[in-house]
Amino acid sequence: MENEVCSQAEEALSAPARQEEKKKRFGGGKNPFKGGKKKKWLLIALAVVVLAAAVLRGCGGKSAAPQTTYTEEQAAYRAISQVLSGSGTLAPANSYTVTTLLQGEILTAGFEEGDTVEKDTVLYEIDSSDSSTNVEKAELSLNQAQRSYESALESKYLTAKTSGTVSGLQVSVGDQVSAGQTLATIRDSSTLSLKVHFPADDAAGFYVGQGATVTLDGSFETLSGFISAISGSDEVLTGNRIVRQVTIQVANGGALTSTQSATASVNGVGSSDSGTLQYKSESVLTAPSSGEVAAINVSEGGYASKGQTVLTLGGDTIDNQVQSASENVRNAEISLENTQNQMDDYTITSPIAGTIVDKQYKAGDKVESGKTLCTIYDLSYLEMTLNIDELDISLVEVGQKVQITADAVEGRSYEGVITKVSVAGTTTGGTTSYPVTIRIDETDGLLPGMNVDAEIIVAAADNALAIPGGAVERGNKVLITTSSPSAADALADTAPEGYVYVQVETGISDDDYIEILSGLKEGDTVAYIPAQAQYSDIYSMMMGGPMVTTSEAGGPPDGGGPGGGPGGGPQG
Structure with a gap:
């Protein structure tokens, strides 16, 4: 058991070095450790190394004296x-799944998978014979409800059946009335008519509009x-007199009133009898139901046009009848609208312009409500979502160009553009990322569902003075040889023999190199310890062995240097 624990500890100590070696062998890829993430990873790695070293000491591990070498490289433009x-x-x-809310037999489905359709293209027609009957029933119900409502209104708002003067008004506002009670009379007395008989032979020669004298x-x-009128048929009066009215x-x-009697003569021919004058029109308003006089809309002696409200009745019974009738009309209208909308649902059209990618039903099939009929893709362009780390999201904005590659399409790249940067992030494991469309x-050559890689160039410099990214230490210090042109600007920090520290200002960086804006010149030779060598140094220290640092250029041992001694330290 003890041997197994010791073996696992040794493997933990060597894992970082193996990982770095694997990165070099397989092309490295993108550095996932940027800024704060890198620090977190280093702290975790160091903790693992310390724990593993302690275990190894307990296992009787022997200390060694590894040699950590500096790697030197000249600052150059790139x-x-x-x-x-x-x-x-x-x-x-865009994509759309076409479904149906109805059931029935599909009558037509004149399209196939792969077809391109325009918006509102008819896709399916479902048998609607049952629904047509339902529409007719709904229309009849609405007509009945409207007639009931009109009847209820007539019980509340009493209107003039003819035009004329209101006379004989028998009620006042607030009076209680009962069904059938006479309330007022509306009379047109501007003209009167007299109906009398004339000998048929004489009347046959009369005509409408001919002048007449009334006595x-x-x-x-x-x-x-x-x-104003002549009867077309003869009548027989007493004494076998044949006349016409x-x-x-x-x-x-x-x-003149309607009680006045009179005779008439036309072209010297007198009437065979007398008659009573009649008003041109006269109607009586009666209460259709019990209630209370709520308003008198036309007062006594006032003129009312045909259809005008003369009296308004109120009361709980009448008002409830009107309200109920009004609600019945609205319910019938809604029912008809729903039924008509269902008729529209029997004809299913394309909601978008696109390509049919899936067809589930054909003509003659029976379909149930809620079933998917077909699927349509809008392939006018494609989209993808890229999740950007919270440390980098500020570098991304709408309109930036993106290079797209796909394993399924070798030897070709595509250009994309950022159309949306979402502010709704997702947090996982203490890190938040934001979706970018x-x-x-x-x-x-591209199809929906393909996996693709995307690269967003957030900054670029065509001719930047650059050094390896690992050469920049905490506090933006760089170790350079004493023979470098910039050594004249050396800091007072203690450095390994043959080297000095200089202060630099950095710019953009990629996976391997970082831009130097100031502090170095072309031809300066920088020195740094590769990540793998740093792991070996830590291993040596944890095992209790001496730390020996030598330069690839043959420099002597030293107790300091990048990542280790005075003035040094891991890049932050």
């Missing part, structure tokens, strides 16, 4: 691109009028 990268899955610009009984006053209209100066317009 192109640097700061790139954010990731992978994702392509999705169509009032009692006063023998004569009035001028005209024939003639209607004569006269103007009312205001004194990328649009690809040129999609030849």
Whole structure:
């Protein structure tokens, strides 16, 4: 058991070195440790190493004296691109699953998978014979509800059946009335008519509009009028007199009433009998149901046009009837609308323009409600989502170009553009990432569902003075040889023999190199300890052995240096 624990501890100590070696062998890839993440990873690695070293000491491990070598490289001008990268899955610009809310037999389905359709193209027609009957029933129900509502309104708002003057008003506001009670009379007395008989032979020669003279009984006053109607059939009066009825209209100066009798003559021919003058029109308003007079809309002696409200009745019974009738009309309207909408649902159209990628039903099939009929993709462009770390999201903005590659399409890259940077992040393991939407317009060879890699160039310098990223230590210090041109600006910090520290200002960086804005010159030779060598130094210290540092250029041992002694330390 003890041997197994010791073996696992040795493997833990050597793992970082093996990982670094693997990175070199397989091309490295993108450095996932940026900024704060890198520090966290180093602290975790150091903790693992310390724990493993302690275990090894307990296992009787022997100390060794490894030699950590400096790697030297001259500062030189090169192109640097700061790139954010990731992978994702392509999705169509828009997609739609066509379903049905109805059931029935599919009558037509005139399209196939792979077809391109426009928006509102008819895809399916489902048998709607049952629904047509339901629409007719809903229309009948609405008509009945409307008639009931109109009848309820007539019980509340009493209107004039003819135009005329209101007379004989028998109620006041607030009076209680009962069904059938006479409330008022509306009379048009501007003209009166007289119906009398003339000999048939004479009447046959009369015509409508012909002048006539009316003589009032009692006063023998004569009035001028005209024939407004002539009967087309003969009548027989007492004494076998054959006559025809003639209607004569006269103007009312205001004194004539419907109780006045009179005779008439036309072209010297007198009427065979007398008749009673009649008003042009007269109607009586009666209460259709019990209630209370809520308002008098036309007062006594006022003129009311046909259809105008003369009296308004109120009361709980009448008001409830009107309200109930109104609600019944609205319910019937909603029912009809729903039924008509269902008719529209029997014809299913394409909600978007796109390509049919899946067809589940064909003509003749029976379909149930809620079933998926087909799927449509809008392939006018493709989209993907790239999750960007919280440390890098500030570098990303809408409109940036993105380089897209796919394993399924070898030897070709595509250009995308960022269309959306979401502020709704997702936190996992203490790290938050934000989804960024990328649009690809040129999609030849690409299909939805393909896995692709994306690179966003957030900064670039075509001719930057650069050194390896590992050469920049905490506090932006760089170790250079004493023969370097910039050694004249050396800091007072203690450095290994043959080297000095200088202060630098950094710019953009990629996976391997970092831009130097100031502090170094072309030709300066920088020195640094590769990551693998740093792991060996830590191993040596934890095992209790001496730390010996030598330069690849043959420098002597030293107790300091990058990542280890005075003035040094891991890059932060």
